[in-house]
Amino acid sequence: MITLKDNQITIQRVEGEIPEVKAENENDLFFGIGYCHAYDRGIQMMVMKTLGAGRAAELLKGSPEMIEIDRFFRSTGWQYNIQSEVEKFSAEELEKLQAYCDGANECFRKRKPWELSILLGFKDFEWTIGDMVLLSRMIGYLTLAQAQGEIEHLFIELVQKGISKELLNELFPEILGDYDEELLKKIQLVDNIIPEAVKQSKIVDPMMASNNWVISGEKSASGEPLLVNDPHLEINRLPSVWYEVRLNNKGNYSHGMTMPGICGLLIGANGHLAWGTTYAFMDAIDSWVEQCKDESYLKDGEWIPFKKREEVIKVKGKKAQKVTFYENEHGVLQGEPTKEGYYLSSRWSGQDGGATSIKNGLLMFSRASVEEGMECLGQFEMAFNWVLADKTGNIGYQMSGLLPKRKAGVSDFVPLIGWDSTYDWKGYYPHTDLPSELNPENGVIATANEKITTSGKVPTQTIAMGDYRSKRIKQLLSEKEKLGVEDMKEMHYDVYSIQAEKFMHTIRPLLPDTPSGICLRDWDLCYDIDSEGAFLFEQVYRSLYAVVFGPVIGKTTQQFLQNETGVFVDFYENFDKVLLKESSAWFGEKTKQAIYEEAIRIGLEGEVKKWGEVNQFSLKNILLGEALPQFLGFNKGPFALPGGRATILQGQVYRANNRNTTFAPSCRMIVDFGEETIYTNYSGGVSDRRFSKNYNNDFQNWDNKIYRKYSLAKPT
Numbered sequence: 040m041i042t043l044k045d046n047q048i049t050i051q052r053v054e055g056e057i058p059e060v061k062a063e064n065e066n067d068l069f070f071g072i073g074y075c076h077a078y079d080r081g082i083q084m085m086v087m088k089t090l091g092a093g094r095a096a097e098l099l100k101g102s103p104e105m106i107e108i109d110r111f112f113r114s115t116g117w118q119y120n121i122q123s124e125v126e127k128f129s130a131e132e133l134e135k136l137q138a139y140c141d142g143a144n145e146c147f148r149k150r151k152p153w154e155l156s157i158l159l160g161f162k163d164f165e166w167t168i169g170d171m172v173l174l175s176r177m178i179g180y181l182t183l184a185q186a187q188g189e190i191e192h193l194f195i196e197l198v199q200k201g202i203s204k205e206l207l208n209e210l211f212p213e214i215l216g217d218y219d220e221e222l223l224k225k226i227q228l229v230d231n232i233i234p235e236a237v238k239q240s241k242i243v244d245p246m247m248a249s250n251n252w253v254i255s256g257e258k259s260a261s262g263e264p265l266l267v268n269d270p271h272l273e274i275n276r277l278p279s280v281w282y283e284v285r286l287n288n289k290g291n292y293s294h295g296m297t298m299p300g301i302c303g304l305l306i307g308a309n310g311h312l313a314w315g316t317t318y319a320f321m322d323a324i325d326s327w328v329e330q331c332k333d334e335s336y337l338k339d340g341e342w343i344p345f346k347k348r349e350e351v352i353k354v355k356g357k358k359a360q361k362v363t364f365y366e367n368e369h370g371v372l373q374g375e376p377t378k379e380g381y382y383l384s385s386r387w388s389g390q391d392g393g394a395t396s397i398k399n400g401l402l403m404f405s406r407a408s409v410e411e412g413m414e415c416l417g418q419f420e421m422a423f424n425w426v427l428a429d430k431t432g433n434i435g436y437q438m439s440g441l442l443p444k445r446k447a448g449v450s451d452f453v454p455l456i457g458w459d460s461t462y463d464w465k466g467y468y469p470h471t472d473l474p475s476e477l478n479p480e481n482g483v484i485a486t487a488n489e490k491i492t493t494s495g496k497v498p499t500q501t502i503a504m505g506d507y508r509s510k511r512i513k514q515l516l517s518e519k520e521k522l523g524v525e526d527m528k529e530m531h532y533d534v535y536s537i538q539a540e541k542f543m544h545t546i547r548p549l550l551p552d553t554p555s556g557i558c559l560r561d562w563d564l565c566y567d568i569d570s571e572g573a574f575l576f577e578q579v580y581r582s583l584y585a586v587v588f589g590p591v592i593g594k595t596t597q598q599f600l601q602n603e604t605g606v607f608v609d610f611y612e613n614f615d616k617v618l619l620k621e622s623s624a625w626f627g628e629k630t631k632q633a634i635y636e637e638a639i640r641i642g643l644e645g646e647v648k649k650w651g652e653v654n655q656f657s658l659k660n661i662l663l664g665e666a667l668p669q670f671l672g673f674n675k676g677p678f679a680l681p682g683g684r685a686t687i688l689q690g691q692v693y694r695a696n697n698r699n700t701t702f703a704p705s706c707r708m709i710v711d712f713g714e715e716t717i718y719t720n721y722s723g724g725v726s727d728r729r730f731s732k733n734y735n736n737d738f739q740n741w742d743n744k745i746y747r748k749y750s751l752a753k754p755t
Contacts, residue, residue, distance in 0.1 A: 261713020268315025279723025568651025
């Protein structure tokens with residue numbers, strides 16, 4: 040047990056070695072959370088701060104990848120307008136946030152991570168309110184908002200490759216409008232909107248997809264609501280993205296998952312209210328085509344100089360590098376406007392925010408009803424789908440995020456016209472205009488990153504993930520009249536694929552009577568680690584991409600997108616809709632049957648393996664994992680990962696930026712108000728310190744369907 044502030048705060052480990060912070064007021068509670076974060080995840084906090092400040096090459100490693108990461112974070116300018124956000128906090132809010140920082144800094148004074156202080160020479164161990172604002176921006180953008188930007192960038196590249204409007208409108212139906220093909224071909228593309236080195240850095244905390252659902256008491260065995268969540272992030276890392284805490288404020292318990300560096304519960308429950316989230320794929324990022332020359336851009340008939348920002352990136356052991364960024368009201372230019380031409384500038388709606396999300400996060404500790412929770416969570420600046428349940432029996436859904444007000448009638452998927460101010464954003468819609476739902480008649484709410492059709496006053500999405508997982512969740516929830524916690528656990532680990540079911544309707548009759556063909560024909564459509572059918576289906580599915588898209592976009596491009604990026608990981612439904620059609624312009628002169636027969640022939644060639652033999656991952660230390668040999672214990676594995684891209688247990692292993700990454704449930708949470716309990720497990724451990732017994736202490740639970748159980752009403 041640790042006691043702080045003259046015994047006003049106590050911290051002790053409970054089941055799973057997670058900390059329970061006990062305090063008599065909220066300020067002391069936040070002090071305790073800060074202390075815990077610094078104690079168990081000090082490395083994680085300092086590394087994220089270093090990244091956000093654009094100092095990774097200076098303080099971590101002077102590699103080309105780190106320089107690229109620094110260049111990106113310097114380009115955002117997120118660290119330069121922090122004070123204006125800090126000024127938005129009230130005096131009471133500042134006290135709470137400073138208490139968190141004081142707790143973290145108290146720990147750092149006593150216990151600095153040797154991995155940073157000795158190995159890397161870190162000297163500045165201090166956490167500030169500004170660091171919290173910066174971190175909230177980082178986790179709100181990376182692999183979330185940027186995914187929208189990436190697919191829009193790919194669209195431009197396809198136009199520039201000469202892919203016809205007919206083909207692109209089929210791939211991106213109803214969202215392209217009558218785009219100016221010749222103008223898009225003139226754009227000088229410099230790089231991805233976010234470099235792959237940033238997107239796939241093993242250090243950066245990535246956010247991505249998730250499942251969440253909630254059922255009313257009329258559907259539950261206990262007669263009270265059940266809320267379930269499992270955020271899908273990169274899991275092949277140590278420490279885990281998440282840090283679990285239990286909080287006791289004068290006998291009022293809260294429990295859930297935090298992110299080190301920020302004091303709020305991102306998902307979790309107090310004794311009255313529970314909440315969970317998925318990413319909403321809101322269209323919160325846009326690009327503009329800028330006509331440039333002589334470091335100026337054209338706007339409403341006038342040439343206006345760009346704001347020019349020069350920076351120096353210090354590089355460990357090497358010469359510093361000077362970089363220059365050009366900015367205007369549309370964001371940062373991708374390129375240098377010294378040469379006349381057309382370039383892209385890009386802007387994310389949350390780039391100037393942070394304070395409002397943190398403000399409302401503070402309130403969630405004391406919110407008691409679904410309606411109060413919807414009001415708070417709806418004001419988050421990041422695009423999330425929230426589901427909620429309360430002790431009195433209510434359930435609800437609320438989308439959050441800053442949705443830009445754009446010119447009516449234009450596609451927000453295609454780059455906007457930069458030289459006409461009518462295409463500029465005109466502020467943001469209030470959260471009350473976003474989709475929401477309270478106590479639906481069927482007693483069920485579920486989201487899984489698909490397009491949301493729930494009522495809302497304005498359209499919020501242009502492109503999202505497939506709806507296979509959402510359909511499977513709703514299917515399972517409809518199969519029983521009454522559902523309990525054990526049913527929720529089974530759903531968390533469900534590996535049946537509705538996507539595969541759709542494709543197998545066409546594939547199964549065409550399969551040959553060979554051992555491989557018979558194996559795939561008899562497959563149960565489940566991605567178990569021992570399944571040979573899952574392996575064979577994936578081989579055929581990959582071959583379909585090669586047969587259909589390779590000849591049009593180029594074999595090299597198709598293979599790169601499939602083998603070295605996450606494009607097909609995120610937006611596979613768009614490609615599936617083409618592949619599942621009876622006829623398509625993408626098929627050329629071939630019939631659907633001929634295409635599938637060719638893909639089957641290619642896919643069934645070679646050795647048959649079990650799914651777990653190819654779908655494997657290792658847990659790697661975010662700081663030292665690539666530098667140290669396996670026997671030192673900083674890395675763990677390999678482990679077989681069940682599930683596929685379209686199963687509730689989403690188990691994707693893929694390559695990007697020359698390294699393996701993953702996309703899978705990073706933690707699991709079930710809240711049952713009937714028994715006032717919360718069940719959890721997560722991939723990783725409490726501590727980021729290799730020689731701590733808690734370095735990877737919950738992974739076996741995560742892997743083996745074992746949940747820890749905590750009371751929301753009394754001490755565990």
